[in-house]
Amino acid sequence: MRIESDPLTCENCGDLEHGDVETVPxxxxxxxxxxxxxxxxxxxxxxxxxxxxxxxR
Incomplete structure (x- = not known):
């Protein structure tokens, strides 16, 4: 899976756009x-x- 290109789904919120993902470093x-x-x-x-x-990551 590549976070940059694969579709993302949240168990609570459903399908996500890549802008709906935050990175905690x-x-x-x-x-x-x-x-x-x-x-x-x-x-x-x-x-x-x-x-x-x-x-x-």
């Missing part, structure tokens, strides 16, 4: 077992309408 990566922060942060793509996570 440098979100910490967490270890699911210990909840410890690992390495560098990553960009997360969220719906501008409701804030649901759509994807991770």
């Amino acid at each position: 440098a979100v910490p990566k967490l270890d699911p077992e210990s909840y410890a922060i690992e390495g560098e942060g990553t960009d997360v793509y969220v719906c501008a309408g409701c804030g649901s996570v759509l994807g991770v």
Whole structure:
């Protein structure tokens, strides 16, 4: 999937245009077992309408 060209759908808001997606930069990566922060942060793509996570870079 390419965030730049593929169609996007939000579970809450339905079909989205690419302008309806916001990027949250440098979100910490967490270890699911210990909840410890690992390495560098990553960009997360969220719906501008409701804030649901759509994807991770």
